[in-house]
Amino acid sequence: MASLQIVDVRKAYGPTRVIHGVDIAIDDGEFVILVGPSGCGKSTLLRMIAGLESITGGEIRIGPRVVNDVPPKDRDIAMVFQNYALYPHMTVAENMAFSMKLRKAPKPEIEKRVSEAAEILGLTKLLDRYPRQLSGGQRQRVAMGRAIVRDPQVFLFDEPLSNLDAKLRVQMRTEIKQLHQRLKTTTVYVTHDQIEAMTMADKIVVMHDGVVEQIGAPLELYDRPANLFVAGFIGSPSMNFLKGHLQGGRFVSDSGIALPVANAPAASDGKPIIYGIRPEHFILDDTNGLSAEVSVVEPTGSETQVFAKFAGSDVVGVFRERVNAKPGQQIRVIPDPNLGHLFDEQTGKRI
Amino acid sequence: MKAVGLRILFYLAVVLLALIVLLPFLWMLISSLKTQIDIVAWPPKFIFSPTLQNYYKVFGEQDFIRYFINSTIVAVFAVGVSLLLGLPAAYSIARFSQRRLAMVILLARLMPGISFLMPWYIIFSRLGLMDSYVALVLSHVLITLPIVVWIMSSYFETIPLELEESAMVDGASRHYIFLKIILPLSGPGIITATTLSFIFSWNNFLFSQVLSMEKTRTLPIAVFNFLSYADIDWGGVMAASVAIMAPALVLTMIFQRYVVSGLTMGAVKG
Numbered sequence: 001m002a003s004l005q006i007v008d009v010r011k012a013y014g015p016t017r018v019i020h021g022v023d024i025a026i027d028d029g030e031f032v033i034l035v036g037p038s039g040c041g042k043s044t045l046l047r048m049i050a051g052l053e054s055i056t057g058g059e060i061r062i063g064p065r066v067v068n069d070v071p072p073k074d075r076d077i078a079m080v081f082q083n084y085a086l087y088p089h090m091t092v093a094e095n096m097a098f099s100m101k102l103r104k105a106p107k108p109e110i111e112k113r114v115s116e117a118a119e120i121l122g123l124t125k126l127l128d129r130y131p132r133q134l135s136g137g138q139r140q141r142v143a144m145g146r147a148i149v150r151d152p153q154v155f156l157f158d159e160p161l162s163n164l165d166a167k168l169r170v171q172m173r174t175e176i177k178q179l180h181q182r183l184k185t186t187t188v189y190v191t192h193d194q195i196e197a198m199t200m201a202d203k204i205v206v207m208h209d210g211v212v213e214q215i216g217a218p219l220e221l222y223d224r225p226a227n228l229f230v231a232g233f234i235g236s237p238s239m240n241f242l243k244g245h246l247q248g249g250r251f252v253s254d255s256g257i258a259l260p261v262a263n264a265p266a267a268s269d270g271k272p273i274i275y276g277i278r279p280e281h282f283i284l285d286d287t288n289g290l291s292a293e294v295s296v297v298e299p300t301g302s303e304t305q306v307f308a309k310f311a312g313s314d315v316v317g318v319f320r321e322r323v324n325a326k327p328g329q330q331i332r333v334i335p336d337p338n339l340g341h342l343f344d345e346q347t348g349k350r351i
Numbered sequence: 352m353k354a355v356g357l358r359i360l361f362y363l364a365v366v367l368l369a370l371i372v373l374l375p376f377l378w379m380l381i382s383s384l385k386t387q388i389d390i391v392a393w394p395p396k397f398i399f400s401p402t403l404q405n406y407y408k409v410f411g412e413q414d415f416i417r418y419f420i421n422s423t424i425v426a427v428f429a430v431g432v433s434l435l436l437g438l439p440a441a442y443s444i445a446r447f448s449q450r451r452l453a454m455v456i457l458l459a460r461l462m463p464g465i466s467f468l469m470p471w472y473i474i475f476s477r478l479g480l481m482d483s484y485v486a487l488v489l490s491h492v493l494i495t496l497p498i499v500v501w502i503m504s505s506y507f508e509t510i511p512l513e514l515e516e517s518a519m520v521d522g523a524s525r526h527y528i529f530l531k532i533i534l535p536l537s538g539p540g541i542i543t544a545t546t547l548s549f550i551f552s553w554n555n556f557l558f559s560q561v562l563s564m565e566k567t568r569t570l571p572i573a574v575f576n577f578l579s580y581a582d583i584d585w586g587g588v589m590a591a592s593v594a595i596m597a598p599a600l601v602l603t604m605i606f607q608r609y610v611v612s613g614l615t616m617g618a619v620k621g
């Protein structure tokens with residue numbers, strides 16, 4: 001186990017620059033998730049940590065050691081690939097033993113570790129099978145098993161669950177989390193699924209177009225997104241945004257609707273502002289609420305999603321209460337004044 | 352209606368193609384069982400009393416067994432050397448996209464073999480290697496190596512890169528990956544390359560004709576021997592041809608399944 005430091009790391013493929021100076025500090029034993037939209041450079045960054053891509057600029061340190069020029073095989077990491085990359089001509093046991101065999105570990109030791117890992121992952125009965133004789137979920141476990149037999153400094157995962165069906169994905173999410181709590185190995189996990197990120201991570205790194213937008217604990221990102229991108233990316237359904245400006249401690253939308261804002265900075269009066277409110281932070285309020293025209297109502301049982309026109313914009317609200325409105329009807333809602341987010345329209349930064 | 356018509360047309364085309372390919376072979380097989388008189392008879396005789404006389408001649412009068420052994424030695428070594436050199440070369444072409452190197456190798460294949468003959472003749476005779484297995488094997492490698500490189504480089508490209516990357520992270524070196532991951536997964540490709548290059552070497556006439564003499568003469572030359580008599584012994588030629596083709600044919604039939612899948616395996620991914 002080790003800490004991992006990523007210092008001003010850059011990557012360019014010829015003239016195309018894909019990562020523009022990324023800084024991430026990962027503590028020993030931390031579970032960090034890189035999340036971001038497709039093409040933002042998550043896999044590239046992970047592969048640079050693994051040594052599968054060269055580092056154009058900056059420094060990556062595993063523990064105290066700078067690994068920029070260390071080949072993958074000497075970095076003491078384990079990686080789980082999206083398509084698992086199991087060796088088709090080796091049995092499950094051989095797949096799992098491969099890395100230890102390469103490190104010339106004594107045979108009894110290898111056998112012990114493989115059977116331990118198989119035990120943890122419920123693979124004991126499958127040890128003699130070949131990958132082609134396994135289901136998708138079983139293959140996924142073997143890929144994990146291959147990573148954990150060796151007790152490396154760092155685990156790297158590149159979208160390990162994206163080939164599984166929804167139910168299995170939820171189950172594996174929990175299992176990976178439990179595995180980490182048990183092994184406490186420093187982990188960097190890539191996904192574009194923000195729910196995976198929210199539920200599993202100690203720390204989330206939100207990336208966008210090759211830069212880090214924000215680093216923080218899941219709820220920190222949720223409660224205090226540093227900018228519009230993070231605000232819109234984290235959370236599902238995503239945050240609603242209204243355009244307007246501040247005036248006398250209230251937000252006034254471009255359509256002229258005024259919304260209460262707790263402790264609005266007085267100095268920002270008149271400046272173009274984007275007001276953000278999460279769907280679940282709308283309150284149904286027949287007396288003080290402002291009217292919203294309902295377009296779609298989607299009850300899920302535990303809660304109700306309502307798509308509506310509010311203050312001149314399309315918004316979505318999520319309510320624990322049942323909402324009996326029909327499309328075209330008006331409901332009265334008000335954003336929780338304490339839970340609105342304000343962003344500078346020009347820079348996108350949180351105010 | 353139209354579909355049925357097309358279907359009939361398709362089968363007709365298949366039969367026609369098969370006939371074009373098979374007829375000469377059938378003709379050869381039948382003629383090898385005829386006497387000289389029956390062979391030249393006109394109109395061609397389809398009912399005749401078959402004789403093995405031509406085969407006795409091939410195996411008896413000529414030193415056929417020796418030619419056979421020579422051909423085997425040359426083909427086996429040419430294929431062996433080609434695999435030894437060609438597999439790593441193909442791997443490097445596939446993984447480091449050295450298209451230019453691949454072109455150079457293909458070029459050697461595209462140039463008519465005869466353009467290599469003069470330089471070789473001079474080189475080998477200066478080195479005193481005329482009529483040696485070494486000279487013959489080296490010349491055949493010119494034919495077999497490009498086949499191996501070409502088939503195997505496109506085969507290697509179909510093996511997912513993640514397998515290698517995973518092995519690298521697991522601690523394997525490039526050599527180890529090549530030997531323990533890539534090669535074990537390349538069976539069909541290697542069988543294809545081996546079969547095809549073996550057949551090409553086996554059937555090669557030109558190089559053997561010039562570079563070999565009494566000692567290392569190969570099978571195709573044996574056929575030629577029947578032509579060099581005052582009058583051409585067609586029966587002998589046909590029997591010798593059948594005897595020469597047999598091993599290649601058997602080889603192809605055994606490995607046909609792999610050869611076809613090996614060839615298309617490379618073809619799917621351009």
Ligand SMILES: Nc1ncnc2c1ncn2[C@@H]1O[C@H](COP(=O)(O)OP(=O)(O)OP(=O)(O)O)[C@@H](O)[C@H]1O
Pocket residue numbers: 013016018036037038039040041042043044045192
């Ligand atoms: N070999 C390459 N040459 C040029 N550009 C590349 C190369 N590999 C990746 N890129 C570019 O780098 C950017 C980041 O790619 P990367 O694979 O890291 O994205 P990602 O965040 O993992 O996306 P996804 O969620 O789709 O996997 C992309 O814009 C991609 O086009």
Ligand SMILES: [Mg+2]
Pocket residue numbers: 042043044
């Ligand atoms: Mg990716």
